[in-house]
Amino acid sequence: MAEHSTITHETVIAGRLRDAGHLNYGKRGGGTIWQHTTIPRLSAIDRPTLNDEETKRLGVSRLREWSVDGGKAGSLEDAIAALNVPPVFTDEEREVLERVPAEWVELHEFRTRLSEELGRQVGLTIMTLRQKGAVENELRPGPDRRQPWIRRAPDALTQQEAAGG
Structure with missing residues (x-):
């Protein structure tokens, strides 16, 4: 983008x-x-x-x-x-976005670990970050089925700064 x-x-x-x-x-x-x-x-x-x-x-x-x-x-x-207006990030979204790695990781493991670290569910926050173009998802073959992976979008931190984060 x-x-x-x-x-x-x-x-x-x-x-x-x-x-x-x-x-x-x-x-x-x-x-x-x-x-x-x-x-x-x-x-x-x-x-x-x-x-x-x-x-x-x-x-x-x-x-x-x-x-x-x-x-x-x-x-x-x-x-x-x-x-043409930068996305607006909530405090919760900024907190999660800062922890999403730039390199691809398996979504379930990341979400579970981050939920434990923050003491709250983060699935909906990850979804809203995807809708705002700040994280990317893709499906990759896994042992039982295709598994979702996640990474921070390349320009996500720049978007966050432009939005006043």
Whole structure:
């Protein structure tokens, strides 16, 4: 992620969205969570409309909801504006981010050790740091199944300083 360059509509469409999960909307069907491949702070959910009235009013049966840093952003234009502002880190996020290594480590072992060290669960904090582009995850083959690994994003500490951390 180029933290100092301005993000534009062209920057967004130059990248792609990757499948990052699925949601169940019950009888209305499922939704897909997408994460931008080059702007990790940007994600979207494609979901079915909530009811027949919404479908009729909007003229579509599926909607795309954009989000930045894990929060709803409204339109793509609103999301682009939000991306041009550094992410805001909470004290808990800063405390965890400072402990995430720059090199890849197995997520479960890291999360368990850090939770014991800090005396609290850190899983949700790690998730919000990922949504803000400060940590990266990837799945790697493991003995029983694919295992998640984690590292601090290369520019995460610079992002934190820019955000006043």
